[in-house]
Amino acid sequence: MIKFSNRGVGLALTLLPVGFLTASGALAEQTESIPQLGSAYSPWSKLNNDFVAIPGGGPGPVMSDPAHPYFPNGRGPNGPTLRIADLSNPILKPWLIPSMKKANDLAAAGKEAYEARAACHPGGVPGFLVMGRLNPMYIVQGPREVVLINEGGPEVRHIHLNVPHSTHLKPSPYGESVGHYEGDTLVVDTIGLSDDTYVDNYRTPHTTQEHVIERFKLIDGGKMLQVDVRVEDSGAFNMPWSARQIYRGGVSTDSFHGKFLEGQMLEAPCEQNNLIGGATVAPIPVADKSDF
Amino acid sequence: MKSRQNLWFAAALAAVAVAPASAAPGASIPDFSGIWAHQWDPGFEALDSGPTALVNLARLPDGRGNVAQLVGDYHNPILKPEAAETVRKLGEQSKMHVGFHNPRNQCWPMGLPFVLSSDGMEIFDRGDHLTIIYRLDHQVRTVRMNAAHPAKPVPSYYGDSVGHYEGDTLVIDTIALKPGPFAMLDWFGTPQTPALHVVERYRLLDYDEAKDGIRRAGRDNTINPAGTPPVMDFDYRGKWLQLLFTVDDPNVFTTPWSATVTYAPQLPPPKGLGVWPEYVCAENPYKYGTEEDVHVPTAKVSDF
Numbered sequence: 048m049i050k051f052s053n054r055g056v057g058l059a060l061t062l063l064p065v066g067f068l069t070a071s072g073a074l075a076e077q078t079e080s081i082p083q084l085g086s087a088y089s090p091w092s093k094l095n096n097d098f099v100a101i102p103g104g105g106p107g108p109v110m111s112d113p114a115h116p117y118f119p120n121g122r123g124p125n126g127p128t129l130r131i132a133d134l135s136n137p138i139l140k141p142w143l144i145p146s147m148k149k150a151n152d153l154a155a156a157g158k159e160a161y162e163a164r165a166a167c168h169p170g171g172v173p174g175f176l177v178m179g180r181l182n183p184m185y186i187v188q189g190p191r192e193v194v195l196i197n198e199g200g201p202e203v204r205h206i207h208l209n210v211p212h213s214t215h216l217k218p219s220p221y222g223e224s225v226g227h228y229e230g231d232t233l234v235v236d237t238i239g240l241s242d243d244t245y246v247d248n249y250r251t252p253h254t255t256q257e258h259v260i261e262r263f264k265l266i267d268g269g270k271m272l273q274v275d276v277r278v279e280d281s282g283a284f285n286m287p288w289s290a291r292q293i294y295r296g297g298v299s300t301d302s303f304h305g306k307f308l309e310g311q312m313l314e315a316p317c318e319q320n321n322l323i324g325g326a327t328v329a330p331i332p333v334a335d336k337s338d339f
Numbered sequence: 340m341k342s343r344q345n346l347w348f349a350a351a352l353a354a355v356a357v358a359p360a361s362a363a364p365g366a367s368i369p370d371f372s373g374i375w376a377h378q379w380d381p382g383f384e385a386l387d388s389g390p391t392a393l394v395n396l397a398r399l400p401d402g403r404g405n406v407a408q409l410v411g412d413y414h415n416p417i418l419k420p421e422a423a424e425t426v427r428k429l430g431e432q433s434k435m436h437v438g439f440h441n442p443r444n445q446c447w448p449m450g451l452p453f454v455l456s457s458d459g460m461e462i463f464d465r466g467d468h469l470t471i472i473y474r475l476d477h478q479v480r481t482v483r484m485n486a487a488h489p490a491k492p493v494p495s496y497y498g499d500s501v502g503h504y505e506g507d508t509l510v511i512d513t514i515a516l517k518p519g520p521f522a523m524l525d526w527f528g529t530p531q532t533p534a535l536h537v538v539e540r541y542r543l544l545d546y547d548e549a550k551d552g553i554r555r556a557g558r559d560n561t562i563n564p565a566g567t568p569p570v571m572d573f574d575y576r577g578k579w580l581q582l583l584f585t586v587d588d589p590n591v592f593t594t595p596w597s598a599t600v601t602y603a604p605q606l607p608p609p610k611g612l613g614v615w616p617e618y619v620c621a622e623n624p625y626k627y628g629t630e631e632d633v634h635v636p637t638a639k640v641s642d643f
Contacts, residue, residue: 087470087481187463187470189372194472196479203477312481314495316448
């Protein structure tokens with residue numbers, strides 16, 4: 048069986064024949080050594096539509112322009128709005144501002160507000176953590192790898208455990224993620240990110256120099272998952288910045304009652320649920336007065 | 340006829356009904372963890388005898404299948420006449436260098452058994468369920484272990500999959516497969532209906548056993564050029580993984596048929612990439628049948 052070091056340094060192989068695991072032994076071994084962050088039956092639902100600042104965490108993420116606050120469906124005094132980025136955030140290098148302002152202007156006119164989830168595009172890192180509002184994230188832990196699955200898409204990130212980064216990387220939307228456990232925390236380090244994604248839903252660009260560290264930790268007795276993010280990108284940002292996303296755990300899946308197990312990942316193929324773009328998008332119809 | 344088909348089907352399902360807890364407590368189960376790869380397309384390895392998968396009638400000068408032209412063998416006796424005609428027509432289109440839609444090139448869920456042709460796959464065993472991830476466009480399946488199909492399963496692109504271990508073999512049984520807009524069983528356009536039933540059997544093999552799968556793969560498939568991810572070592576002397584799958588759809592086939600897919604472990608650096616090379620389908624959509632590349636529908640604003 049494979050034993051995991053809490054320090055995430057190397058693996059120790061012991062006595063069982065190569066190619067075999069005990070039916071429950073391997074899982075029990077994981078339970079004893081590493082935090083149980085979930086499975087394909089344990090949905091993590093986003094608490095926040097976008098990144099939030101970490102209290103006392105220094106420079107934080109791009110958020111909504113205070114003059115044009117973002118309201119999702121079902122919120123806000125006048126119904127939903129499109130995201131307009133706060134361009135005064137000091138993390139932003141000057142060259143980012145024109146493109147972000149152009150995107151802001153399109154959103155302000157109600158014409159366009161790109162989101163990776165809506166476009167069936169990868170969310171990138173750390174954008175993966177805020178992509179899509181409703182579809183939960185699932186974490187599947189294996190002996191050599193952890194995968195993060197966003198039900199919407201689906202989108203999948205691979206985190207290779209206890210190995211160093213490759214020396215030569217071809218940039219890709221989710222880059223190369225390596226990880227290890229530090230006690231109760233899964234620490235993920237990602238480089239090799241292509242620059243064709245945004246870091247958030249406010250359409251904040253990044254370069255291929257981006258380096259992201261994420262720390263996944265159960266809180267509130269295991270009912271919640273907190274992910275703290277640190278982003279460095281000297282090509283895009285004036286300084287490293289931090290952000291947080293929090294997830295709420297899903298329904299217990301202890302029993303099977305002859306139907307789909309509660310919490311089981313659903314099929315949510317992105318291509319099935321897209322709107323045709325290329326034209327002015329009408330706002331979601333909202334009644335200006337109750338009809339009853 | 341329909342009621343007789345239903346009876347036959349019910350019997351077939353009962354024959355593969357899952358026995359709970361096939362692995363006794365403390366019993367060993369095979370370790371299928373890791374990234375498994377095969378480096379050929381379209382991917383299925385037809386058996387040497389018995390009812391088996393369609394092969395490509397379009398051949399290269401050296402006799403190997405030509406993946407650039409997908410002409411499924413519509414003479415294969417497994418095909419009912421209507422299905423044979425569908426495959427023949429699509430083959431004619433391909434011979435004219437005009438491609439046809441399939442779930443892979445249209446970025447849709449590939450379903451079963453089409454997704455089994457994916458060149459990379461990974462199985463995560465969590466005891467009461469498996470999560471299987473396929474490299475091409477992030478396809479994901481969940482298999483409930485040691486469980487029974489529900490009495491009225493909800494049809495979906497990947498259906499309802501239940502699995503169990505029979506000694507050294509992982510057996511997965513899938514029903515309730517919903518045909519999508521581009522649904523087909525294989526790269527040749529073999530159709531499917533909601534009656535489709537797929538049984539998969541995964542087993543680790545020694546190299547000497549795996550060589551037969553490699554031989555059949557090379558006979559009918561196109562081996563991707565060296566260095567094309569995922570990279571596999573054809574001379575790997577450790578454990579290989581072979582999938583033997585059986586397909587039945589009484590509306591399409593005259594008989595159940597079987598084929599294999601043989602995998603080697605994805606190589607670590609420096610020979611292989613060591614990681615899972617990303618394949619983002621939405622970045623590479625093509626429209627076949629016209630000169631125009633398809634535009635993957637995208638929303639300019641989120642609808643939620």
